[in-house]
Amino acid sequence: MRTAALWSESLLKSTALEDKGPRPPSQPAEPVEEDKLTPRSMHDSYSELVLPFASSVQVLEEYINASGGIRSGKLMENFDSLAGSIAYKHMLGPNVKTVGSIEDRGFYIVTASVDRLDMLSPLNPKRDLRLSGLVIYTGRSSMEVVLKMESIGGGQPDETVMIGRFSMVCRNAKTNKARKVHPLIISTPEEHALYSLGAQMKQKRQISAMQSLSQVPPTSAEAGKLHSFYLKHGQGQNSGTQPDQERVWMGDTHLSKCLLMFPQERNVHQKIFGGYLMRLAYELGFTNASMFCRGKIRFLSLDGISFARPVPIGSILKLDSMILHTSSSEEYPVLVHVGVKANVVDVKTGNEQTTNDFRFTWCQEGENLFLTSTHNVGLAV
Numbered sequence: 228m229r230t231a232a233l234w235s236e237s238l239l240k241s242t243a244l245e246d247k248g249p250r251p252p253s254q255p256a257e258p259v260e261e262d263k264l265t266p267r268s269m270h271d272s273y274s275e276l277v278l279p280f281a282s283s284v285q286v287l288e289e290y291i292n293a294s295g296g297i298r299s300g301k302l303m304e305n306f307d308s309l310a311g312s313i314a315y316k317h318m319l320g321p322n323v324k325t326v327g328s329i330e331d332r333g334f335y336i337v338t339a340s341v342d343r344l345d346m347l348s349p350l351n352p353k354r355d356l357r358l359s360g361l362v363i364y365t366g367r368s369s370m371e372v373v374l375k376m377e378s379i380g381g382g383q384p385d386e387t388v389m390i391g392r393f394s395m396v397c398r399n400a401k402t403n404k405a406r407k408v409h410p411l412i413i414s415t416p417e418e419h420a421l422y423s424l425g426a427q428m429k430q431k432r433q434i435s436a437m438q439s440l441s442q443v444p445p446t447s448a449e450a451g452k453l454h455s456f457y458l459k460h461g462q463g464q465n466s467g468t469q470p471d472q473e474r475v476w477m478g479d480t481h482l483s484k485c486l487l488m489f490p491q492e493r494n495v496h497q498k499i500f501g502g503y504l505m506r507l508a509y510e511l512g513f514t515n516a517s518m519f520c521r522g523k524i525r526f527l528s529l530d531g532i533s534f535a536r537p538v539p540i541g542s543i544l545k546l547d548s549m550i551l552h553t554s555s556s557e558e559y560p561v562l563v564h565v566g567v568k569a570n571v572v573d574v575k576t577g578n579e580q581t582t583n584d585f586r587f588t589w590c591q592e593g594e595n596l597f598l599t600s601t602h603n604v605g606l607a608v
Contacts, residue, residue, distance in 0.1 A: 266412045269421065272317040275359035276309055280352055281380055287352060297350040299526045300506035300513075302358075302376065302389070307338060307502030309358050310372045310393035311494075317362045317370060318397065318408060326495055334406045335398055337534065338501045339369065342392035342428050344529035350388055354378040357385075363418075364425020368405035370395045371425035392428055432531070475519070480550035482515045485572070490540045499538035505529075507546060508567040508585040515548045516563045516589045523592045524563070530586035536571070538582050543572040545579060551586075561591035 280287045280297070292298045314336045315326050329335045350356070360374035376389035399406045413422050437443070445453070486507065494500040509529075516524050538544060552564040565587045570579035 264407060264409050266410050267317060267320075268412045268414070269361050269363060269418055271321040272313050272362040273359065274309060274313050274316055274361070275357055276305060277379075278305070278356040278358070281355050291352060294523075295352065297352055297356075299346070299350075300509035302350075302356075303344065303505040303509060303529070304500070304502035305358055306344070306374055306376070306389075306391050307341075307393070307500075307505060309360060310338065310374060310391075310395060311336060313360050313362060313372050313374075314370050314395040314397075317365075329400050329495060333400050335400055335496050336370075336395050337398065337496070337537075339394045339396040340432065340531060340533040341505075341529065342394065342432070342531050344389065344391040346389050346526050346528065348386065348388050349525065351378055351381075354381040354383070356388075360391075362411065363421040364429065365408050365411050366429060368397050368408055369429070370397070370408055371428050373421070373424070394428070394432070435531075475550075477549060477551070480515065480519055481547065482511065482518070482549070483545065483547045484511060485543055485545050488538055488540055488542045488544055493540055496537070497540065499540065499542075499544075501534055504538060504544075504569060504583060505585070507544075508548075508569060508583065509587065511546050511548045512565040512567045512585065512587040513589070515550060516565050516587070519550050519563060520561065520589075520591045524589040525592050527559075527562075527588045527590055530588070532583055532585050534583060536580065536582050538569075538571055543574060544582075545570045545572050559590040563589050563591070565589065 278286060278290070280290070290297050290301050316323055318334065318336070319326075319332075326332070355378070357377045357379050358374065359377075360372055362370045363373050364371035372393040372395055374391040374393065375387050376391075378386045378388050397406045397408050398404065411422065413419055488499045492500050492503045509526075513524070513526070546567055546569055548565060548567045550563060551566045554562045554564070556562065567585040567587070568581060569583040569585070570581050572579050
């Protein structure tokens, strides 16, 4: 999913074209005739990637973090890249080796959204990781891709440690409009179950979009929860706070950073790679959650995100993070929910446009938990 062309060559080529003087106005591009749609099986798009941590010190060095664990943000990059490769494999056929030129192919594929990423168990750096997935549902121009990550080898049974669900969209390379994708052949009960899951994923996103606050006002149940929260926490400096409880204002948890988007992180579409953005957001969210909990934390999940717009090469990206909610459960005494918003900044006007809105959940680990039943932190808005 990373471009094979050198940025220096692309830059020199564009400079040479400018030196030749102004070009005549381009004519409107003629619509590219789409290839005949060929039904494909789910297995045709199956792809996998193995990260040999147990046998390659060099690979492990690229992924290991300061505490001896694996950098989950880098694994998210791999997940997004693999999802794109699977979608291209569905479109180009099971024997395809490279994507090739987008112009020659006549289409390109982008990550429309990530429905969910769930970490099921801690990662073991002494075992290899196998990432695999396939297309389980196709719409008119969309594909639902399911991925899983497994710890393998080491004389132990394979263990699924992470699962993810991605929505990919196919576009015409010249018109940038929706392009039809090959339909799926469903033949076994297992494939029917996966296909139904993909249909539910798509329907859930559509319902969620229709129920967004940008479309409809809060329901009576949502308004009731907001009112109860206000009565408990919003009527005084100490309201809703027990003597043994510490309260933190949500605004005090704000953490941000700005970065230049360099061409080394571009994808085959000459935009900043979506997986790289996921890693940046994860690492900022992790930093914020660690500072808030004052201790060791473990990643649990990434809620659904939508890629609203691409991030251009050379742009300025502003990431803003905030602790949005804290909670607990029988399994996890401390749960911290973190939001990270990614905005592209227009240097001429100072205006910002949101490209992604991330939602992460971490749990606190260790015996001496900062957020406990006898000394806990609540958020106040």
